Amino acid sequence: MKKYEVMSKQLIANIGGQENIYSMTHCVTRLRFKLKDEKSANDELIESMTDVIAVVKSSGQYQIVIGDHVSDIYNEILSQIEVPKKKLPKKNKKISVGTKFIDIVSGIMSPVIAVMMASGMIKGLVMLGEVFGWIDKQSDVGTILVGLGDAFFYFFPIMLGYTTAKKFNIDPFVGTVIGAFFVYPSLQGISLNIAGLSSDVTYTNTVLPVILTTILASYIYKNLKKVIPDVVNMFCVPMLTLLIVSPIGFILIGPLMNKVSDGIADLVMWLYSFSPILAGVIMGASWQFLVIFGVHMSIIAIAIVQMLSNRATPIFTLIGAASFSQTAVVFVIWLKTKDKKLKDLTLPAWVSGIFGVTEPAIYGITLSRIKFFIISCLGGALGGAYAGFSGLMSYQMSGFGIFSITALIGGDMPFEKALFHFSMSNIIAMLFSGIVTFIMYDDESKD
Known part of the structure; x- marks a missing residue:
């Protein structure tokens, strides 16, 4: 029997069963559920379980604090249930803008934080090795280690496209393609002029452009699914979604969001300099x-x-x-x-x-x-x-x-x-x- 199989079954039962789960994700230490009815969950029984540290209800989420082995329990729960892909009941939609924002940010960022930290650690260790003369970045081994540390950040938009699409309940590989489009080498830093809109932007290492573009794609995708016949739905919906949203994202949303990113960074530094x-x-x-x-x-x-x-x-x-x-x-x-x-x-x-x-x-x-x-x-x-x-x-x-x-x-x-x-x-x-x-x-x- 798997190590966390029994515990996962108990968690599923105590949060009201599979039918009470709308969606589930996890961060470094927490399982983050969106439940149809939080009152159906037995908080006291869950908190009394050996590997559970606490239950927190915040940001529209039912959060179970697990600790370092959260990903193991998350994977075990996923193997036991099928998270439904349908909308929350209307009564659960009345949440504040701030709560909704935090929920979106958590849903997009949480899945990638652990591997982001791992990649950052590799980059830091390579730089530390160079400082102390242990690693030559120009050597064959150094070149491999530098590439390993940089890979995540260079292709970060691809990861964000995937997690954003999953958060907004569309085919995650549509978001993946949008992210890959943004970092496609031949499109970086070249002058483009489409319908009077000019662009000369590099999107590797960016965050907001792919997120906003994929969010737009989610609305287009869902509406196309309603009107395109089932017989051609499978390939026409993603094709038309990509054809519509990608140029808009690259020429219009991307440059604008890069400016917003710079503005956020400027604001943080202004507050810090005060x-x-x-x-x-x-x-x-x-x-x-x-x-x-x-x-x-x-x-x-x-x-x-x-x-x-x-x-x-x-x-x-x-x-x-x-x-x-x-x-x-x-x-x-x-x-x-x-x-x-x-x-x-x-x-x-x-x-x-x-x-x-x-x-x-x-x-x-x-x-x-x-x-x-x-x-x-x-x-x-x-x-x-x-x-x-x-x-x-x-x-x-x-x-x-x-x-x-x-x-x-x-x-x-x-x-x-x-x-x-x-x-x-x-x-x-x-x-x-x-x-x-x-x-x-x-x-x-x-x-």
């Missing part, structure tokens, strides 16, 4: 609240837009200390507690926190001991303030936690200096939260 320290305090203090409600993906998306526009971003460095602060709190609780069950919970929580995965620490330990959660947020604010003060930036996508070191390579700030400021930011956060927790925590205290 007061880097204040930005660090706000981001460092609030990051874990955003994680609790599962809406942090929208902030990550902004940082991704910045980096894929070949700009450094302060976002990841301002929020980075928050995970180390949370980890320090849980580490101290692990040291001080004599409660065997709590000690067993805190050990894996602080270990995963070192690598930037803090949901086990938040849901399993600190959120139920709210003053220690607040202490970790204050530590994150102090660490973020230092990161803002020092001008610390991320120059490429990387992993989280300790793995985010590789994001510091390749920018204006020398790596040795960036590493010093990175260390100081996290040490400040950990010292504050660790010392305060050491003073305040005892097994008898109640929240």
Whole structure:
């Protein structure tokens, strides 16, 4: 029997059965369901399951926080059910614009975050190897490693075309072709003039052009399916959709969205330049609240837009200390507690926190001991303030936690200096939260 087969069956039953599932995806630590009726789910039974950390209802999603092995459980559930491809009942459509936006961003970005971090780590390790003289990027091995690290980001529009099409419930390979069209080598940086509209744009490494074009394609695709006879529907619908939407996307939507991307990056940097320290305090203090409600993906998306526009971003460095602060709190609780069950919970929580995965620490330990959660947020604010003060930036996508070191390579700030400021930011956060927790925590205290 597969490792997670029984658990997956129990999850399916406790969320109201297959017939209650409208759609399902996952991010780094969570299963994200859209249910027809959330009241049919048994929250208490789900939360009592061994591998479940918490249940969160946010952004129109029923989120089950699992942890590092979420993808294994996701795949096992998929093997047991067939997620229906039909619309939500009308009563579930009354959600706010902000909630809908976060749901769309999560649905598009969540499936690619893990492999994006992996590719960023490869890029960072290659650059680190070059700094220390371990790797020659011009050698045969170096050339392969550089290509491996760059491949995801160069062809990112293809991935986004696929995930956007899946999110909007059309054939995902229509979105894949749209993404491939955007990065087709012969179309990069050439002057085109169609119906009086000029274009001279490169779309590799971009985000918004393919997303907006694929969203437009989804509406065209669905309407064509209604009017084209079934006998030719299979090939005529994707063909006509691509013929209609691709030129519009390339000539009109693409250049406009590239300007929007630049505008978003400019706005983030304007806010950061107004007061880097204040930005660090706000981001460092609030990051874990955003994680609790599962809406942090929208902030990550902004940082991704910045980096894929070949700009450094302060976002990841301002929020980075928050995970180390949370980890320090849980580490101290692990040291001080004599409660065997709590000690067993805190050990894996602080270990995963070192690598930037803090949901086990938040849901399993600190959120139920709210003053220690607040202490970790204050530590994150102090660490973020230092990161803002020092001008610390991320120059490429990387992993989280300790793995985010590789994001510091390749920018204006020398790596040795960036590493010093990175260390100081996290040490400040950990010292504050660790010392305060050491003073305040005892097994008898109640929240």
